[in-house]
Amino acid sequence: MLDHLIVGAGLFGAVFASEAKKAGKKVLVLERRDHIAGNVYTEKIEGINVHRYGAHIFHTSNERVWKYVNEHADFNRFTNSPLARYKDELFNLPFNMNTFHSLWGVVTPKEAKEKISEQIEEVKRSGITEPKNLEEQALLLGGHDIYEKLVKGYTEKQWGRKASDLPAFIIRRLPFRFTYDNNYFNDKYQGIPIGGYTSMVEDILDGIPVRTGIDYLKDRDNPDYEAENVVFTGMIDEYFDHCLGKLEYRSLKFEEEILDIPDLQGNAVINYTEFEVPYTRVIEHRHFEPENTEASAERTVITKEYPLEWDEGREPYYAVNDEKNDSLYREYEKLAQKERNVIFGGRLGQYRYFDMDDTIDEALKLADRIL
Numbered sequence: 001m002l003d004h005l006i007v008g009a010g011l012f013g014a015v016f017a018s019e020a021k022k023a024g025k026k027v028l029v030l031e032r033r034d035h036i037a038g039n040v041y042t043e044k045i046e047g048i049n050v051h052r053y054g055a056h057i058f059h060t061s062n063e064r065v066w067k068y069v070n071e072h073a074d075f076n077r078f079t080n081s082p083l084a085r086y087k088d089e090l091f092n093l094p095f096n097m098n099t100f101h102s103l104w105g106v107v108t109p110k111e112a113k114e115k116i117s118e119q120i121e122e123v124k125r126s127g128i129t130e131p132k133n134l135e136e137q138a139l140l141l142g143g144h145d146i147y148e149k150l151v152k153g154y155t156e157k158q159w160g161r162k163a164s165d166l167p168a169f170i171i172r173r174l175p176f177r178f179t180y181d182n183n184y185f186n187d188k189y190q191g192i193p194i195g196g197y198t199s200m201v202e203d204i205l206d207g208i209p210v211r212t213g214i215d216y217l218k219d220r221d222n223p224d225y226e227a228e229n230v231v232f233t234g235m236i237d238e239y240f241d242h243c244l245g246k247l248e249y250r251s252l253k254f255e256e257e258i259l260d261i262p263d264l265q266g267n268a269v270i271n272y273t274e275f276e277v278p279y280t281r282v283i284e285h286r287h288f289e290p291e292n293t294e295a296s297a298e299r300t301v302i303t304k305e306y307p308l309e310w311d312e313g314r315e316p317y318y319a320v321n322d323e324k325n326d327s328l329y330r331e332y333e334k335l336a337q338k339e340r341n342v343i344f345g346g347r348l349g350q351y352r353y354f355d356m357d358d359t360i361d362e363a364l365k366l367a368d369r370i371l
Helices: 011-022 063-070 097-104 109-125 134-159 197-204 323-338 356-370
Strands: 002-007 027-031 042-045 048-051 058-060 083-086 089-092 189-191 210-212 227-232 249-259 269-272 281-284 300-309 342-344
Touching (some): 002 011, 011 027, 011 356, 042 197, 058 356, 063 356, 083 134, 089 097, 097 109, 097 134, 109 134, 134 300
Parallel strands (some): 002 027, 027 210
Antiparallel strands (some): 058 189, 083 089, 249 300, 269 281
16 A cells, blocks of 8 residues: 555645655655646757746745755756737836836836826826726726736736726735836746756656556546545545536646747747737747757747636636635535545645745645654
8 A cells, every 4th residue: 555645746746755755655646647747847849948838937035945946956047037018019027117117218216106106196086996806906006007008908818807807806916116127036046947847857756656647536446546645736626526516717728839030039938918919928938048058049939828718628727716716615625624535735736826936835844744
């Protein structure tokens, strides 16, 4: 009998499996997809490490997590500095002095703050004082220019709903920085594992048996999978056969292209904030590892990312954490607590958004508690 059966070979499952093996436990990892590493999976195409499930930039201020990942990979110094494209205009993200200069020609923090305050006052004079939805919340935080050019279209594509139909709490704040700094993250550490995330996860899973292409929920009575504990990282509602109803998720579609040019956009990520452009961003993978000497100088690989409603057969990427779904999740959580030897972990198992460092931290904490 196994000590621990881990369902899912993404970051949560891989890290917990590795810690269990270190503790002398007998473990087996099952993965529904035909590869390990979950959504951080990278695959080499044209000599470029392509992020198959969207851009993943590792960032953290957690010393323990940073030490952990550096035990399994060397990281480069990639700094996430995405751009937003609205029609033919380009703006730096997050919103900073470069953004404000492009919008209004202001050059000092004082001028930028005054312009934002002026626009917010215009919104209030129009009668919007207590936000009833995301649109009104965003207008009260940044005014019309920022909302119309940089928030509205992108948000409506991302959620598949009008901003006026989305709850205000989704956008509690807008990250304004009154400096000329295009670094998207505030964390102490940031980078991309040299050689791609798949190599890092392979190292984490070194020496651990992994079976890919296995749907545990269709074969959970298999005697090979008998274990003292099951760590399940899939959808919690699917585990219970949606007996209380289906939780909602957002999904994504990726269109990958190999182009016969050395460089398309000069940046790893450009967000398309105009609603009429159906994708939310274009990722150019060569820029994640500019030091990668294998990458062809003549060709580049891009991915267009389209947000979708989740449905059967699609990959769930983001929990829809509104009041209705969170309430349903709490009911599933009660069922989970009755499962004697099953632990639910990760984004899907815990129905909440985790950054990569949060996912690793959660897995390490679980290991601390039960191993």
